[in-house]
Amino acid sequence: MNTVKPEITYRALVARKKGADGTSLSVENLITKDLPDHDVLVRVHYSSLNYKDALSASGNPGVTKNYPHTPGVDAAGVVEHSRDDRFKKGDEVIVTSYDLGQNTPGGFGEYIAFPGDWIVPLPKGLTLKESMIAGTAGFTAAYGVKKIVDQGISPADGNVLVTGATGGVGSIAVALLSDLGYNVIAVTGKKDEHAFLKELGAVEVVDRENITKVKDHPLLGSRWIAAIDTVGGSMLDSVLPQTAHNGVVACCGNVLGGKLETSIYPFILRGVGLMGVDSGICLMEDRIEIWDKLAGLWKLKDSKKLHREVNLDELPEEIEKILNGNQVGRVLVTLLD
Numbered sequence: 001m002n003t004v005k006p007e008i009t010y011r012a013l014v015a016r017k018k019g020a021d022g023t024s025l026s027v028e029n030l031i032t033k034d035l036p037d038h039d040v041l042v043r044v045h046y047s048s049l050n051y052k053d054a055l056s057a058s059g060n061p062g063v064t065k066n067y068p069h070t071p072g073v074d075a076a077g078v079v080e081h082s083r084d085d086r087f088k089k090g091d092e093v094i095v096t097s098y099d100l101g102q103n104t105p106g107g108f109g110e111y112i113a114f115p116g117d118w119i120v121p122l123p124k125g126l127t128l129k130e131s132m133i134a135g136t137a138g139f140t141a142a143y144g145v146k147k148i149v150d151q152g153i154s155p156a157d158g159n160v161l162v163t164g165a166t167g168g169v170g171s172i173a174v175a176l177l178s179d180l181g182y183n184v185i186a187v188t189g190k191k192d193e194h195a196f197l198k199e200l201g202a203v204e205v206v207d208r209e210n211i212t213k214v215k216d217h218p219l220l221g222s223r224w225i226a227a228i229d230t231v232g233g234s235m236l237d238s239v240l241p242q243t244a245h246n247g248v249v250a251c252c253g254n255v256l257g258g259k260l261e262t263s264i265y266p267f268i269l270r271g272v273g274l275m276g277v278d279s280g281i282c283l284m285e286d287r288i289e290i291w292d293k294l295a296g297l298w299k300l301k302d303s304k305k306l307h308r309e310v311n312l313d314e315l316p317e318e319i320e321k322i323l324n325g326n327q328v329g330r331v332l333v334t335l336l337d
């Protein structure tokens with residue numbers, strides 16, 4: 001085993017502190033010897049943009065403590081060097097979540113170094129590029145779908161709601177659920193993206209107010225048997241009382257904040273289950289199972305519709321868009337094609 005890490009100059013998007021709260025973003029030349037001294041060094045081919053990356057890039061201390069910093073919670077690439085016996089130069093790997101892109105330099109750089117325990121070997125049936133079209137957003141959507149499927153809810157049981165439907169997690173949830181035969185109701189605030197959501201397979205597209213105007217009622221008419229909620233806050237407050245008997249709500253996002261105001265009634269009168277989705281620290285066995293599904297039976301039928309491709313220089317503009325809630329679908333970041 002070669003223990004000497006190669007010294008390579010590479011490009012990375014770097015966020016630097018500017019003023020009290022802000023950051024500036026620029027693409028800089030860095031050197032691999034300055035990466036953390038972890039066992040595996042990977043040449044990143046693709047990354048993707050997630051909401052958390054935008055928080056890290058904009059100086060959110062809940063995500064990233066120290067700057068200058070390279071965000072990017074997602075990376076797919078090829079092992080360049082490994083002191084971990086399980087991996088060797090040339091292996092194709094996926095790394096998402098753990099601390100990548102938070103306080104460990106992330107996938108918006110051409111090289112990353114991290115512990116071998118974070119690696120998911122690229123499953124057969126998926127290319128590096130396809131893995132990052134999904135990325136953490138796709139993984140999270142699939143994990144949410146698994147929570148619903150594991151409760152025995154099948155397409156015949158009723159509609160499935162997806163909130164924040166044009167976002168990264170939401171758009172993949174819509175596409176995946178509809179590929180699996182579910183009747184998807186997509187919730188969006190973007191009036192001009194209804195056609196996009198129909199194209200992904202939603203049978204019905206509704207405005208956010210269609211769901212939230214009914215808030216403050218403990219229990220309402222049953223409109224769906226399951227939901228994937230990427231928004232949280234008052235959206236989740238409104239989703240729970242409209243979920244049918246023995247339904248499941250998989251909650252993963254906090255776009256509208258972390259506070260949940262609900263009553264006990266959806267739970268004790270309808271047996272509704274509220275399931276959390278934690279892509280960051282879920283068990284490796286679950287992680288591998290979900291990536292295997294995304295490479296196999298749950299492989300997205302038409303991922304072209306779901307993503308746009310950008311390079312490192314184009315990322316700051318995309319980060320601004322996701323922060324403002326204006327992103328549609330997935331943003332794939334190509335570092336080496």
Ligand SMILES: NC(=O)c1ccc[n+]([C@@H]2O[C@H](COP(=O)([O-])OP(=O)(O)OC[C@H]3O[C@@H](n4cnc5c(N)ncnc54)[C@H](OP(=O)(O)O)[C@@H]3O)[C@@H](O)[C@H]2O)c1
Pocket residue numbers: 049050051052136137140163164165166167168169170187188189190208230231235251252253254255256277278279280322325326327328
């Ligand atoms: N738990 C986990 O493991 C996990 C993993 C990944 C992401 N997340 C979380 O999931 C959420 C979504 O992530 P993402 O990467 O998909 O982000 P995203 O691409 O920015 O999507 C968020 C979507 O939320 C909707 N939205 C924005 N502002 C809103 C508002 N004021 N009211 C209601 N809806 C609003 C928008 O969809 P419409 O315009 O279509 O309504 C937007 O596209 C984030 O909170 C993220 O941190 C959690």
